Amino acid sequence: MTLLADTARWIAGLGILFLCWEFAGQKVWLGKGLPPLTSIISYALEPNSYELLTRSALITATNAIYGFFIGSMIGWVLACTGQIWPLLKKGLDTLSTFVNAIPLIALGPLLIVTVGEQLTPMATAALAVFFTVFVAVLGGFEGLPNVHHDVIHTYGVNRWRALVLVLIPNALPSLIDGLKLAASSAVLGAILGEWFGAQAGLGVLIVSSMQNFQIDLLWSAAFLGTAMSAIGFLILALVQKKLLPRFGW
Amino acid sequence: MGYQAELNRSYTVLNQRAAGDPEVFLSREEEGMGTDKIRTSDIVIEGVRKRFELARGQSIEAVGHVDLDIARGEFIALIGPSGCGKSTLLRMIAGLEKPSHGAISIAGQTPEECIKQQKLGIAMQEHGLMPWLTTRKNIALPFQLAGLPVDKDRVDELLTLVDLQDFAQALPKQLSGGMKQRVSIARALALQPQVLILDEPFGALDAVTRRLMNNELQRIWSQKPTTTILVTHSVEEAIFLADRVCLMSPRPGHLALIEPITLERPRSLETMQEQPFLSLLAKLTAALDEVCMSKEGV
Numbered sequence: 001m002t003l004l005a006d007t008a009r010w011i012a013g014l015g016i017l018f019l020c021w022e023f024a025g026q027k028v029w030l031g032k033g034l035p036p037l038t039s040i041i042s043y044a045l046e047p048n049s050y051e052l053l054t055r056s057a058l059i060t061a062t063n064a065i066y067g068f069f070i071g072s073m074i075g076w077v078l079a080c081t082g083q084i085w086p087l088l089k090k091g092l093d094t095l096s097t098f099v100n101a102i103p104l105i106a107l108g109p110l111l112i113v114t115v116g117e118q119l120t121p122m123a124t125a126a127l128a129v130f131f132t133v134f135v136a137v138l139g140g141f142e143g144l145p146n147v148h149h150d151v152i153h154t155y156g157v158n159r160w161r162a163l164v165l166v167l168i169p170n171a172l173p174s175l176i177d178g179l180k181l182a183a184s185s186a187v188l189g190a191i192l193g194e195w196f197g198a199q200a201g202l203g204v205l206i207v208s209s210m211q212n213f214q215i216d217l218l219w220s221a222a223f224l225g226t227a228m229s230a231i232g233f234l235i236l237a238l239v240q241k242k243l244l245p246r247f248g249w
Numbered sequence: 250m251g252y253q254a255e256l257n258r259s260y261t262v263l264n265q266r267a268a269g270d271p272e273v274f275l276s277r278e279e280e281g282m283g284t285d286k287i288r289t290s291d292i293v294i295e296g297v298r299k300r301f302e303l304a305r306g307q308s309i310e311a312v313g314h315v316d317l318d319i320a321r322g323e324f325i326a327l328i329g330p331s332g333c334g335k336s337t338l339l340r341m342i343a344g345l346e347k348p349s350h351g352a353i354s355i356a357g358q359t360p361e362e363c364i365k366q367q368k369l370g371i372a373m374q375e376h377g378l379m380p381w382l383t384t385r386k387n388i389a390l391p392f393q394l395a396g397l398p399v400d401k402d403r404v405d406e407l408l409t410l411v412d413l414q415d416f417a418q419a420l421p422k423q424l425s426g427g428m429k430q431r432v433s434i435a436r437a438l439a440l441q442p443q444v445l446i447l448d449e450p451f452g453a454l455d456a457v458t459r460r461l462m463n464n465e466l467q468r469i470w471s472q473k474p475t476t477t478i479l480v481t482h483s484v485e486e487a488i489f490l491a492d493r494v495c496l497m498s499p500r501p502g503h504l505a506l507i508e509p510i511t512l513e514r515p516r517s518l519e520t521m522q523e524q525p526f527l528s529l530l531a532k533l534t535a536a537l538d539e540v541c542m543s544k545e546g547v
């Protein structure tokens with residue numbers, strides 16, 4: 001009943017938003033930059049634009065997914081490394097914070113000349129993801145209750161066993177929270193990477209449609225990017241809902 | 250000042266035990282336990298102090314000078330006002346804190362050496378069960394943490410001991426508070442520790458469950474008397490379970506009184522209604538009140 005009521009509220013909220021948008025677009029209240037919603041949808045469903053949008057979305061999704069996995073692995077491995085070798089922890093924390101502090105926009109051209117334009121979207125997606133996952137895993141490790149530390153200590157456990165048997169399972173909820181946020185960051189990172197000179201992808205479409213004032217195409221690409229982020233977030237929210245209770249959370 | 254006389258008498262008993270006077274252990278002998286086993290000092294605490302460093306160069310002395318010998322198979326209860334250093338002393342015995350002065354030896358080894366050999370078992374007020382593990386896996390965890398193959402028979406034995414066979418596959422969130430503490434105690438016993446360390450294991454339970462758990466702990470302990478040190482705020486619990494009750498003074502905590510409990514074992518919930526128990530309860534409660542009211546301790 002609650003789920004039904006929640007869904008109804010969501011639909012009603014979105015419906016009102018879309019109606020207002022449609023009305024504002026029809027009346028051209030916000031200029032030509034905000035076309036009616038129906039105009040964007042009908043444009044996106046035209047065979048040519050539909051083919052262009054799906055092909056671009058697929059490329060961006062591929063970049064985002066690869067970037068998501070690579071970035072997650074890097075974040076995960078760095079956090080675990082700091083836990084196994086505490087001497088490295090401070091250095092890794094500083095390095096990660098430093099890398100995260102550099103704006104992607106500044107790193108983009110450097111990536112183009114180092115990894116090449118084809119891999120740049122993947123690299124920017126990975127860079128956008130790794131810090132979120134790193135912080136989430138680290139938060140999970142550091143959130144281990146004192147009593148669990150005492151249990152670990154009492155059995156004279158080595159760091160590897162502590163990591164595998166206690167720290168990683170304990171960090172699972174925090175990791176999934178981090179991954180949920182990272183899913184959106186991956187899409188954003190991939191689109192940003194495509195801006196720097198990729199051959200195709202939603203980022204390329206957004207830049208070219210903006211320069212050529214193809215407003216319907218611009219909005220369609222933006223919608224697809226947003227939908228991709230939302231889908232990633234929802235998949236991980238579902239994983240969180242289904243998986244965590246099985247692990248006692 | 251009757252407490253000074255009590256203190257002297259308690260220390261006399263303590264010294265007699267340390268000297269191995271068999272009469273001091275008469276009640277335990279009558280229960281059929283080997284005298285050689287009981288006479289051996291399992292834990293020797295010598296001149297232990299603990300000072301914690303605070304910010305801006307300040308420090309605080311949590312535990313004053315503590316000397317205590319604990320015999321093998323003996324059940325010791327530490328009571329005292331809040332913040333008197335009971336848990337700190339316990340944590341030092343468990344090797345979770347290092348004494349600032351003095352030494353602790355467990356069967357001739359340091360607590361750190363005992364930890365390496367998995368000779369200690371620990372259960373706290375917070376049960377510390379891993380929420381992602383079932384009862385069975387939580388009990389088996391010490392084997393895995395120690396890098397040993399899981400002894401399934403031992404896990405089954407412990408499940409039976411704490412009467413949780415039917416909940417072997419349950420997750421901690423599906424267990425009641427009392428059940429969680431039973432699992433925690435079973436886990437502490439998993440590797441057959443030489444010393445069992447209990448820091449207010451029933452502190453978070455309601456009064457009725459707590460009494461039942463005291464009875465359970467006594468039953469579990471009686472099946473294989475392991476050297477046990479229990480920190481508790483409940484004088485009743487301390488008398489019911491222990492062979493000796495050690496009363497600590499306010500911070501910096503030191504032993505203000507050591508009271509041998511000669512009530513016959515096995516003790517039952519009815520024991521708590523009998524006169525010898527009530528007399529001890531009145532005496533120790535009064536002693537606790539007195540040390541609580543004295544800023545300098547006794």
